[in-house]
Amino acid sequence: MIEKNKKILITGVAGFIGYFLAKRLLEDGNKVIGIDNMNDYYDVNLKNDRLEELMPYRQFEFIRMDISDKQATLDAFSRYQPDIVIHLAAQAGVRYSLENPDTYIQSNISGFYHIIEACRHYPVDHLLYASSSSVYGMNQKVPFSESDFVDHPVSLYAATKKSNELMAHTYSHLYQIPATGLRFFTVYGPMGRPDMAYFGFADKYFAGEPIRIYNNGEFENDLLRDFTYIDDIIEGLIRLIDHVPDGEIPHVIYNIGNNQPEKLMNFIETLEGSFSRTLGRKVQFKKVFEQIKPGDVPATYASTEKLEQAIQFKPQTTIEEGLDKFAEWYVKYYRR
Template sequence: MFEKNKTYLITGAAGFIGYFLARRLLEQGCRVIGLDNLNDYYDVNLKKARLEKLRNYEQFIFMKGDISDKEAVFGAFETHEPHIVVNLAAQAGVRYSIENPDVYIQSNLIGFYNILEACRHHPVDHLVYASSSSVYGENEKVPFTETDFVDHPVSLYAATKKSNELMAYTYSHLYKIPVTGLRFFTVYGPMGRPDMAYFGFTQKYFAGEPIRIFNNGDVENDLYRDFTYIDDIVEGLVRLLEVPPMADGGVPHTVFNIGNHRPEKLMDFIETLEKALGRTLGREVLFKKVFEPIKPGDVPATFASTDRLEKAVGFKPSTSIEEGLQKFTDWYCEYYQVK
């Protein structure tokens, strides 16, 4: 599947998805250049732990740098001449975009612009970039399909991701760069992001604190999320890396959903997490719960259609939350040495 003579540049390589993608490519004998600024949006030690694992591979080269620094981005392209670029560096988080909008403009817009410019001046075989299920906003038609109208984002984060898709399309049109955008749906798993709900709930449990649930306590009209396990995300990603879109008289740009196509009620997800943690610890686990109104920028449901992905590469995510959360809680308790 992988061409070992090619160089892969992964931005955000110390991040959650970036780490697992880089590891998968390195295990296949590929040469991987990792670019990451190691910012402190969440625990830097976790990013460093991921990075240390990647440093065990001879074919891995790490460059500390920020994609919003044009000189750093162009330096990576000029030095390593990547064939395939995967842009996973971004400022993540819906709620944080309301508190600190500046960093979203800096990273998600200026940073992505720098990546596009680098691909323009140093042509690549394929540019793959992270979009997000948040572009669907409050769409009521489910499942969400890639052809849906997505011009009403409800958070700045979502607006930057929609902007990425427009920018990528334009550069693909003007400079014939083969570009693929990936709309990820609520990614979770071991070594994940501490700012994600499942991770935070687990931290709160061990701190003896209640978890905050933003659904008004309305179990009948609970929030739905298409939780997607990290291994499924990476499998979809690596399959798409080797099939860049063709111009065929048009624009070589396309987008894909990568989601589990099986949305779960938030309360069911929490109950499954309690059971998984209980199995890891060998005792009953019940979170203390506080219910609050839904937060600005949050959406009531996410639900991915994966038909386009399956048609393109013969794959659709299938890991159950029971299996995925068990792997997470087993890792969490071992990593943080809690019991």
């Protein structure tokens, strides 16, 4: 259990994972300081709605700032002196990194550097930070294990996440900062990111447009994805907060994935079924098949053994359960 007098700072608090994590921590009676720059990478209204649900909590304080501003970051640490830092702020998206590389360097490289520098100058009990399954690149061995080589990223986004892991390792070595990296595998659920494929499929369906599937139109070469429901991600994070790494270099990395990869076409059929049940009528997406996009990988598949051994937890939610909850939320939120 997290000690109630601990101050927990969450970056990216208006983001998908940040919001759900802050809500859970606040419900448990913890003090949460949330940071977010509220950028317009996707619909700011959704970020505002997430934030609005957090504001009534007496133990919540929000700072609107950008972690790419080093002085502002140091000032926030100086003022609040957090005990635990959970760094989730980042410029997300693989394909977007092909068009806007500068934002990835500013947020994911400079921003992470500013956070870990702040942890150096204002020591914390534990730094947890978001990495990504993207670091595994085109690795052929599955499931992906934390001990696998991750030296061949295929997108700038993946390269920035790999660099975060290297920087965290170095700072843990030099300054004994206890740090835990979390390689998330395709997180989904209600109030999720509109730039994610499943969310986009719903948008296209209700707009009367076809969905685009990037697998060359070959079902035998169907993409495999390890879809992980948001509640499982949050449970893993909560349990890891008190699981502080030690040793000569107090830095550790965990996969957080479902360990049950799904074929993308099966996932789409399940999503159609979820909307069919929610709407009370048959839903079938119009589909257009295209070449796989640069930066995309054919499979993501997490080994979760290391996580299970550490915190006795393994994600449990099936895609049927998770997508049913997403469909119900989507229809209600957008008044479909």
